[in-house]
Amino acid sequence: MFIDNLVFNLAQSSNHYRYSESIKKFSICLYVLGGKQCYEFVRLNMPGSIPALPTVLDLINKSDMTLTEAEFRFNSLQQFQSGFGFCSEDTTGVIPKVEYDSSTNSFIGFTTPIVDGIPLTKHYQADTFDDFKIVYNTNEAASLLNVHMFQSISTEDDPTNFPKPFLLSAYGVDNTFTAIDILRRWMYIFESCLDKGVRIVGFSTDADNKYLSAMRLASNFFASLPNFKLQKHEHAFKIDIPNDWTWFFLSRNQLFLFFQDPVHIVTKWRNRLLSSTADLYIGNDKISMAHKEQLINNNHYTKLDHGLTKSDIQPKDRQNYNSCIKLISDDVINILNDSRGINGTVVYLTLLKMxxxxxxxxxxxxxxxIKSAWCVVFVCRLWWSSLEKKSALKSSKISQTINERKNKINKYFITRPAYISVEMNAHNLLYLVLLVKQRHLPKQTLINLHLFNSQPCESLFRDARSLSSTFSTVVNFTVKDFIRRSQKLSILNQFRYNQLEKDLSFPIHHKHKREHLLPSSHQLDEIDALDIQQLILNAYEQALNLVKHSKLLDTLNEHKINCLDDLSNYIFNVLNTNSRMINYSFRTENNTSEEFGSDEENDDNDVVDYASDQLIDEIPFDPQNENVSDDDESILNSTKSDFNGMTIVDNINPALRQSYFKVKINNNIKYLHKQSACWLQSNQMKKLSSDRLSRVMQRTSDHNY
Structure with a gap:
């Protein structure tokens, strides 16, 4: 492929170089993976091997992977052969900056307006500079970026051959949307995908309270949404649930399923150990990170035995998942098991491992x-029930308000969102298995269970940050930068995973070579013979064995909670009384490119620094013949007459008229490019830390969450 094309071009003049489709794909991949400097180095030292960079940029811009802010790419779902998919949603911090998008003649980087939960596309447009100043001064630049990812569910038997996540949409937000906005947006995505022949099975997020509330409302999990009636939707799933499953709280009819991202759940559980306000006890057994610190300081053990460091038990970055994995390693748990008085910590770490x-x-x-998920649920139910009973007994002896009693319970327990997330994940996991077992979904769905989370969003954020220049230390992006970079990544994934002829080979990370460990579809034949009831009873017995040393069961037995049915009925009543949500809403309500390194090309091909007396193209735009009134001319004053470095010109190409504002500077008619207008209006250069920890802390400080 490569040599044949090169030999052909060596016999031609440079103006007659031709490139095969495979070489064009190779060139795009080389540019995306290596960057501008790498691409030019190869092209200059191997003449005729790959096309010039403008050709590559033109191929990228003309691809079917173009993305517009707030636009959902439902038409692109046709590339997936499967009729089922799973969606995820997440946000990340971006550099607040307004920029002009010449392809849509709109300004992006503002906080996107949300109407009925749906973001508006191409909302910020202006024909005059005065109009733009009003738009700029009355709207905030977005400090967060919201993305939606689509994961197709493979129906093939090969567990390693599943499609990669696909970016549906991205837009700037300010975190002021509500749970109902989220639910309306999910309904819009669900119905739009259905129109394209794709049935969305469910959604996943990062366990944020707003998303958790939306999930509870949609699934009727101790919440009600009477004016939506999602369970009566014509496409709602319907499964058979035995009446004696008192431990199962999810309704039989569900329009879609939900999974809180398990990575975030694990970090939330670990962070509870680090809380200064928590004093965790499971029965009489204390749960404390101090037990880990004692292990590290114990001279009898070395790092070879447990693999821990002090930064693992006192992490500055509380979203660090790898430190959680080290805390729950078999070596650590086995050593702690041999110690006395730390049963509570061992149980807690065992739950994390499950x-x-x-x-x-x-x-x-x-x-x-199923067994691991429900064992965690049952331990949490036993734990919470004992705290409720103890608290009720004490409050009857001393005068305590309801809030004081709740705060007392919360002090000894995991956070309420973390507990609800564990409950909902276990219920939705079992519901998904029942859908497969009862032939509502293909059995290959269960091969992809580990993909039903919001990690595709996190992965996209990391990949987009890695596309900065080779010699640049800046890893962050604006909204426009992200859209441009994600377009490149989408093209790269399309070439990598949707090849029919396999004409390009890509390196595989050594960790990804273990995909053969995934269960194949013939191993899923056990689903038909799976005894769910017995599996749940085994999980309950395992939960009892975990907490039997804590004297927690003694408290429950004193209050006649002696079996699984007693426990389930009690927890159901507590949740139904104290945690029920009701919502009566309806479905609808009436220029600093150097900052990112020299590798970032300017996609606005019509932005060029022309001399003030130079005509653009051969057809100048005559301001005297323009049918625009004087009222459309914005007046600017300047002590300068030469505006080198800014796109302010005397004449423009009529084809590019929409990309310019007509202004009058010192009584002379000029044309100001809209990107230069963005620079002219900005008063300060906002930045985002390259360090992830500092970036997260900055977001937390700015938005108080």
Missing amino acids: IVKAYIDKSTSIHER
Whole structure:
């Protein structure tokens, strides 16, 4: 492929170089993976081997992977052969900056307006500079970027051959949208995908309270949304649930399923150990990170034995998942098991390990996923029930308000969102298995269980940050930068995973070579013979064994909670009384390119620094013949007459008229490019830290969450 094309071009003049489709794909991949400097180095030293850079940029801009802010790419779903998919949603911090998009003649980087939960596309447009100043001064630049990812569910038997996540939409936000906005947006995505022949099975997010509330409302999980009636939707799933399953709280009819991202759940559980306000006890057993610190300081053990460092038990970055994995390693738990007085910590770490096993570990079998997920749920129910009973007994002896009693319970328990997330994930996991078992979904759905999370969003954020210049230390982006970079990544993934002829080879990370550990579809035949009731009873027995040393069961037995049915009925009543949500809403309500390194090309091909007396193209635009009134001329004053470095010109190409504002500077008619207008209006250069920890802390400080 490569040599044949090169030999052909060596016999031609440079103006007659031709390139095959495979070489064009190779060139785009080289540019995306290596950057501008790498691409030019190869092209200059191997003449005729790859096309010039403008040709590559033109190929990228003309691809079917173009993305516009706030626009959902539902038409692109036709590339996936499967009729089922899973969606995820997440936000990340961006550099607040307004920029002009010449392809849509709109300004992006503002906070996108949300109407009925749906973001508006091409909302910020202006024909005059005065109009733009009003828009700029009355709207905030977005400090967050919201993205939606689509994960197709493979129906093939090969577990390693599943489509990669696909970016549906991206837009700037300010975190002021509500749970109902989220739910309306999910309904819009669901119905739009359905129109394209794709049935969305469910959604996943990062366990944020707003998303958790939306999930509870949609699934009727101790919440009600009477004016939506999602359970009566014609496309709602319907499964058979035995009446004696008192431990199962999810309704039989569900329009779509939900999974809180398990990585975030694990970090939330670990962070609870670090809380200064929490004093965790499970029964009489204390749960404390101090037990880990004692292990590290114990001279009898070395790092070879446990693999821990002090930064693992006192992490500055509380979203660090790898430190959580080190805390729950078999070596650590085995050493702690041999110690006295730390049963509570061992149980807590065991629960964390079960969460990883149930939702994250790719090699876990289906019955082990169910058993691990529900064992965690039952331990939490036992734990919470004992706290409720103890608190009720004490409050009857001393005068306590309801809030004081709740705060007392919360002090000894995991956070309420973390508990609800564990409950909902276990219920939705089992519901998904029942859908497959009852032939509503293909069995290959269960091969992809580890993909039903919001990690595709996190992965896209990391990949987009990695596309900065080779010699640049800046890893952050504006909204426009992200859209441009994600377009490149989409093209790269299309070439990498949707090749029919396999004419390009890509390196595979050594960690990804273990995909053969995934269960194949013939191993899923066990689903038909799976005894769910017995599996749940085994999980309950395992939960009892975990907490039997804590004297927690003694408290429950004193209050006649002696079996699974007693426990389930009690928890159901507590949740139904104290945690029920009701919502009566309806479905609708009436220029600093150097900052990112020299590798970032300017996509606005009509932005060129022309001399003030130079005509653009051969057809100048005559201001005297323009049918625009004087009222449309914005007046600017300047002590300068020469505006080198800014796109302010005397004449423009009529084809590019919409990209310019007509202004009058010192009584002379000029044309100001809209990107230069953005620079002219900006008063300060806002930045975002390259350090992820500082970036997260900055977001938390700015938005108080």
